[in-house]
Amino acid sequence: MKQKPENRMKQFVSKKAATMLSLCIFIIAVGTSAFRKDVPVKAVTFNIVNRDSVASVQAFEIVYKTLMSPRCMNCHPAGDVPLQGDDSHLHAMGPKRGLDGKGVYAMKCSNCHQETNIAGLHMPPGNPDWHLPPAAMKMVFQGKSAHELAKQLVDKKQNGNKDMQKLIEHADDELVLAGWNPGEGRTLPPVTHAEFKKAWITWLQSGAFAPKK
Numbered sequence: 001m002k003q004k005p006e007n008r009m010k011q012f013v014s015k016k017a018a019t020m021l022s023l024c025i026f027i028i029a030v031g032t033s034a035f036r037k038d039v040p041v042k043a044v045t046f047n048i049v050n051r052d053s054v055a056s057v058q059a060f061e062i063v064y065k066t067l068m069s070p071r072c073m074n075c076h077p078a079g080d081v082p083l084q085g086d087d088s089h090l091h092a093m094g095p096k097r098g099l100d101g102k103g104v105y106a107m108k109c110s111n112c113h114q115e116t117n118i119a120g121l122h123m124p125p126g127n128p129d130w131h132l133p134p135a136a137m138k139m140v141f142q143g144k145s146a147h148e149l150a151k152q153l154v155d156k157k158q159n160g161n162k163d164m165q166k167l168i169e170h171a172d173d174e175l176v177l178a179g180w181n182p183g184e185g186r187t188l189p190p191v192t193h194a195e196f197k198k199a200w201i202t203w204l205q206s207g208a209f210a211p212k213k
Helices: 005-033 053-067 146-153 164-170 174-178 193-205
Strands: none
Touching: 053 146, 053 193, 164 193
C-alpha cells in the first residue's frame, strides 16, 4: 500500500530532525571536551616562514659578506689549520683541528686563547670555548660560493642538526659574538652584529633561499 504524501513528508521531517539533533549533540560533546583536562586537545601549529625569495636572497648577501670576512672565515678553514690575520693566512703556530676542534696533543687552542682577550696589539683573542668546528662537521666557509654556503648552513647533516630555531639562536652564540670583539689590531666584520642578526633571521624566515651562484 502506498503511503499518503503527508505521511511521507512527516517521515522525512522526522529523519531530518533526528539527524540535526545527532549533529548538535556531537558538536556540543566535542566543544565541551576541549575544556576538560582529561581530554587531550590537538595543538595547532603555524608556519612562521613567509616565503619570499627576493627578500631572502637580498638578506643573504649581508650574511655572506659577513661570514666570508676574516673574523668569521678564519675559524672555518677548508683545511685543518685555522687561518689568521686580516689576510687570512695559515696560523703561524700551526695548530691542528683535532677531533673536537680544540687542537691535538699539547697544542691546544686554550694554551694561547684564554677566557678573555689578552691586552695588546695582535694578541690572542679569548673565549672560554675557543675552538674550530669539530672534524666530523667542519662547516667550511673558505672557498665557498654564496650558493654553496647557503645550502650548507641549513643542511642538518652539516650544521650540527640545527633546525630554524636553533639557527636563529646561533646568531647570539658566544663565539659568533666574539667576531665583533676580536682584540686590538683586527678589523671588524663589514656590518654590526645587530645588522648581521637582522639579515640572518630575515634570510631564514623568508625561506632560506640560496643565491644562484
